[in-house]
Amino acid sequence: MPEQLHARVEACYQQAETFFKRGFERPRVSFKLRGQKAGVAHLTENLLRFNPQLYKENHDHFLKQTVAHEVAHLIAHQMFGGAIRPHGEEWQLIMRGVYELTPDRCHTYAITRTRRSRFVYRCACPERDFPFSAQRHALVRKGRRYFCRSCRVTLVFSGEQRLE
Numbered sequence: 154m155p156e157q158l159h160a161r162v163e164a165c166y167q168q169a170e171t172f173f174k175r176g177f178e179r180p181r182v183s184f185k186l187r188g189q190k191a192g193v194a195h196l197t198e199n200l201l202r203f204n205p206q207l208y209k210e211n212h213d214h215f216l217k218q219t220v221a222h223e224v225a226h227l228i229a230h231q232m233f234g235g236a237i238r239p240h241g242e243e244w245q246l247i248m249r250g251v252y253e254l255t256p257d258r259c260h261t262y263a264i265t266r267t268r269r270s271r272f273v274y275r276c277a278c279p280e281r282d283f284p285f286s287a288q289r290h291a292l293v294r295k296g297r298r299y300f301c302r303s304c305r306v307t308l309v310f311s312g313e314q315r316l317e
Contacts (some may be wrong), residue, residue, distance in 0.1 A: 155184060158203065161216045165224040165252065172251045177231055180224075184208075191219045191260045193227035196235065211262045219260060221252040237256070268316045272309040276301035283308055284317065 166177055186202040187194060191211075193202045201223050208215045224237065226245040233243045240258045248256035256267060270282035273292075278301060285293070290310070293299065299308045306307060 155182075156221060156301065157207065158182070159215060160203065161220045162224060165221050166228075169228045169247070169251050173228075173232065176298060177228060180227055189264050191215065191262060192223040194223045194230075196227065196230040202212050207260070207262050207264075211260075215262075218257065221248065221254055222257070223244070225252065225256075251285060271315055271317050273311045273313040274299070275311045277304045277306040282311065282313075284315070 162180070162182060166179060168173075170176055171304070178300045180194075180201045182200045182210075183202045184205045186204040187205070187206070191204050191207045195202065201224070203215075203219070211219075225244050228247050228251070229237060229243045232247075240256065245256040248254050270287060272287070272290040274283040274285055275281065277284070281303075282307065283299075283301075289299075293308075293310065300306065301308060
């Protein structure tokens with residue numbers, strides 16, 4: 154799986170070098186990205202991070218569009234410096250001129266959200282509950298206190314847990 158993506162990154166760099174008639178330093182590539190983002194370019198670190206799940210689910214479009222999108226960020230940074238806007242004219246020039254792609258800011262991939270466990274906390278207000286994440290629930294167990302903004306009573310764990 155990563156071989157094709159690495160090959161596409163290299164192809165994007167070669168296209169840019171031919172277009173601009175200059176060399177570019179190759180980035181490190183990582184597949185340690187989760188959540189809603191398909192890819193992220195870390196400009197000062199010369200690092201590309203990609204979401205392996207979205208790559209797997211949207212393989213062809215991901216290789217064509219997402220990889221070029223992120224490489225274009227690094228190329229724009231190396232060409233024009235750090236004062237440019239992330240999806241500004243310089244980046245758009247590279248997307249259109251070098252890669253002949255539409256400079257879309259965001260992907261439209263379907264995101265499957267994982268269901269998360271919530272811990273229900275209550276206050277003195279009638280029929281009002283506060284679903285806490287596991288992280289916030291752990292903080293309460295360590296002594297942190299949260300208050301209701303309406304009645305100003307400390308929120309207390311109800312013993313109820315639900316999936317959202």
